[in-house]
Amino acid sequence: MDRNKRNLNRLAAMLGMLLFAVLLLGACSSNEGSVFHTGTAETTDSVSRVPWDYRVVESTVGDLIGSDMTVLPDNELLPNDGNYATGDTIWTLQYMDAEMITSADQKNEVRLSEWTTLKSYPDQNTAAEDLKNLKVSITTDVDLVGVYKTKYQEKTRNFAVLELPSGNRIKQPIDDARYTALEKAKTASVVLEEVHDFADYDSAYAKFRGWAN
Numbered sequence: 001m002d003r004n005k006r007n008l009n010r011l012a013a014m015l016g017m018l019l020f021a022v023l024l025l026g027a028c029s030s031n032e033g034s035v036f037h038t039g040t041a042e043t044t045d046s047v048s049r050v051p052w053d054y055r056v057v058e059s060t061v062g063d064l065i066g067s068d069m070t071v072l073p074d075n076e077l078l079p080n081d082g083n084y085a086t087g088d089t090i091w092t093l094q095y096m097d098a099e100m101i102t103s104a105d106q107k108n109e110v111r112l113s114e115w116t117t118l119k120s121y122p123d124q125n126t127a128a129e130d131l132k133n134l135k136v137s138i139t140t141d142v143d144l145v146g147v148y149k150t151k152y153q154e155k156t157r158n159f160a161v162l163e164l165p166s167g168n169r170i171k172q173p174i175d176d177a178r179y180t181a182l183e184k185a186k187t188a189s190v191v192l193e194e195v196h197d198f199a200d201y202d203s204a205y206a207k208f209r210g211w212a213n
Helices: 002-029 124-134 176-182
Strands: 046-065 068-072 076-079 089-102 108-112 116-121 135-152 155-163 169-174 187-196 204-211
Touching: 046 116, 046 124, 046 187, 046 204, 076 116, 089 124, 116 124, 124 135, 124 187, 135 176, 155 176, 155 187, 169 176
Parallel strands: none
Antiparallel strands: 046 068, 046 089, 068 076, 089 108, 089 116, 135 155, 135 187, 155 169, 187 204
16 A cells, blocks of 8 residues: 555656646747747848948058069058059058948947958059049938937937938937927938949948038
8 A cells, every 4th residue: 555655656746747847848938038949039130231431551562473462561462453563662442341230220230341452553642533433522411310318417418310321320419509400300411421332333331421511
């Protein structure tokens, strides 16, 4: 009789543990943050790569390798289109792009690339002419999402939220006078810098550079 009772107790204990395990797994499977969850998390972030900036840098020709040359100080390899000699001073056009990550609430994260050397020039003026065509300043009207105030430690700050032609939204601090001027406006006149892609000129990204008035 005692043996039967012990067997029943063991069976009840095993059933209880099994039931607990089933309940635990069920709870974990319904929790998206659980380590047991193997489904793919949904995201509404959008990612795009855009041209970000150019610069002209004074450089020196290093070793000549066939029809190519190394450019100092970074030792980058470029075609020796100008038939330069080792030690010659040249100017190079360098390019940076950016990975733009826009969240569902229009907040932007920008991840910049390293500078990449694209082209060499025998003089600075020729390089500057190319740079002038790749970075173009324009004055235009953009959509004004709205203005708002924040208060921290008895100090009030004003902000305007603009939507650029690319669709990205940016936040800019403004003074009281501009806050009043923009409070009921739908658009704002701004200065933008259009940065064009060297390989595809029609691809461009506009950056805010100031207020037009």
